[in-house]
Amino acid sequence: MKRQIPLLIVIGLGLLFVVHTFVPHKISEDFYEWWQTWSKAISPFMVLLGIMSLFMVHSTKIKRKTANWQYSFVTLGGLLITAFVGFMWGTREGTPYMWLFKNIQMPMSATMFSLLAFYIASAAYKAFRARSVEATVLLLAAVIVMLGQVPLGAQISHWIPDTSKWILNVPNLASKRAITLGVGLGITATSLKILLGIERKYLGGD
Amino acid sequence: MFGTISNIVAAFLTLCIFSFLYKDNPFYKFAESLLVGVSMGYAIPLVYENAFIPYVYRPIFLQNKFLIIIPTLMGVLYIFRFSKNLSWLSRYPIVFGMAIVGMFVPMSLNARVLVQMRSTMLPLDNINTILIFIGVVTILMYFFFSKEHKGTYGKISNVGIWYMMVGFGASFGYTVMARISLLIGRIQFLLGECLGLIK
Amino acid sequence: MSNNKNIFWDRMQNLDRRYIYIVVALAIIIPLLIPFNSKTYITEPVENLYKKVDSFTEREDRAILMCFMHDASTMPELFPMEVSILRHCFERNIKVFTICFLPTAAPLIDYAINTAKEVGGFDVQSGVDYCNFGYKPYALFLPILLGMGEDIAEAVETDSEGRKVENLEIMKNLKNYNELNLVIDFSASASVQTWITYARVKFGANIGAGITAVMAAENYPFLQTGQLVGMLGGLKGAAEYEKLVDVFASNNVVFSKEIVKETWIPITDKNIPYQFKTARIGMNAQSVAHIMIIVFIILGNIGYFVSRKSKNKELG
Structure with missing residues (x-):
């Protein structure tokens, strides 16, 4: 029963959604509106999952004094202070909450990803090798697209951006389309399996 | 003056993260942990203001739409996700959202398969x-x-x-x-x- | 001599990665400190999106929706696009809406609107010329996306300032995707395909994409089918749009291929505020960095072939 009822809900509501997609009747519209209102009411509680998971991971780290456990205080402190400041002084422009976001979250988040520039340069030097004919083709395409995207490429010769454009619009398009078709068929099949109750992994154990 | 202090804080944290390029160090670990905490903490008041108040509090307490109590209770069931014995209860809010696959199947087939095939078979x-x-x-x-x-x-x-x-x-x-x-x-x-x- | 050569290339092969990092940093810092003028050529996906946005000029019954589906991590690529499109709308009196489904994107919307408004000195009013729907939880992405196909005001309910959307002046002639005829999704993920799958298939909405360069190559099939009306890919896309706004929108001129080919806007021009040419300045550094990466690839491969040849010789 713990699995069957949720499965029946997915199958039942899912089939109603199939009908809703094709039949623009008043009842079908009402069903959709009802689902929308209920989904909206459920939505705020999803954040609980994230908070609980973070608390559990870090409190366990502190309790067991695992490697670098001291930094868990920083994580939990950051979470509590930011949330407190948001509830206390609001979330509008000019509040301490916004200051925390603009001067702590934003620069760190952006910098974290910018590290990848260094790693990709290092990888280009140390790992991007023309070991085979296929790898050479990949390498050449990459070099042409790289040059074709920047103003310097066009200044060297108009052939560079033109070839880059052709690569993107023809062979790249064909390869991405074939992959899109494969992915499209794959996710449609998986969705169909969920709809028919064959795929049940998303329900978790037991 | 305040702007300068703000810039110094942001620049210091930026450099803390960059310091990882030399090697892992306490400054980087501090910044990384702070980023995780602040990002999560940042979401809580926003979700409260933009989702809990308009979609739960207002309909139930101000507009007396008491039926909304049912999905609210369903949402609360999420907290059982981490319980050993009661985690099955968290399936209810999940399956309610999952039902939209019924709409996804025909739409995705159209957008990702049929239209793509049609555009491949041009003259x-x-x-x-x-x-x-x-x-x-x-x-x-x-x-x-x-x-x-x-x-x-x-x-x-x-x-x-x-x-x-x-x-x-x-x-x-x-x-x-x-x-x-x-x-x-x-x-x-x-x-x-x-x-x-x-x- | 040959032995020395081999030692040199062996050393080069095992070069400490931190030296590479220093070169990367210098390749970006120097062109930013010493700006030079470079030409930005316009590509079709950017041109098409520009033309589509521009076709809504002064229309009361048309609007665009900008969906900010990213956080600060990809801001350097996406933010200049957002500012340019907002500037285009403010210049040409085009109604524009903004929305986000990630909490960390909410302040970016305010930041983008304020930058376009204040730096450009536009006299535009929230609720009249533009409207920020603000942050909505991600779980509501689909319900709102689909709901807007029926009734925007009902789906979104309130804007970022807590006002009822249905009471706003901007909504006077707008009901659903028939009027909100262009959705531009700014993201570092495949969220634009969700707009295509639902808003395009079910309601026939026009979809545009402002995406990070990582995702750009994936979207070419959708451009050819017309499922995407246009696309800004990475910093280059942003630089192109900046240029188009400078050449046409800010001079109240309608797009023309001839004009764009002939016009040359030096980025060192002090009349263009820094915030409106960030992407173009960045593209200078991008040019140098790409050359550097190509040199890295060539050096790495020379080292690889030289050491492979000497190993083969040793083995006889």
């Missing part, structure tokens, strides 16, 4: 259309594993590999551009906003 009246058609077919043949890739079939599916290599090369070229852009953004911040060297 083969110019070289590029022919090349696209050959590329799509040969790659699909390459991914068809029910037949051994030998002889003529193997040669045809090999053409697909060449197409894919060009595609991956294009993706790599674009990826380099993306990663460099992110670093440019941070350096523009340090040199421009903090030091005022870019005008």
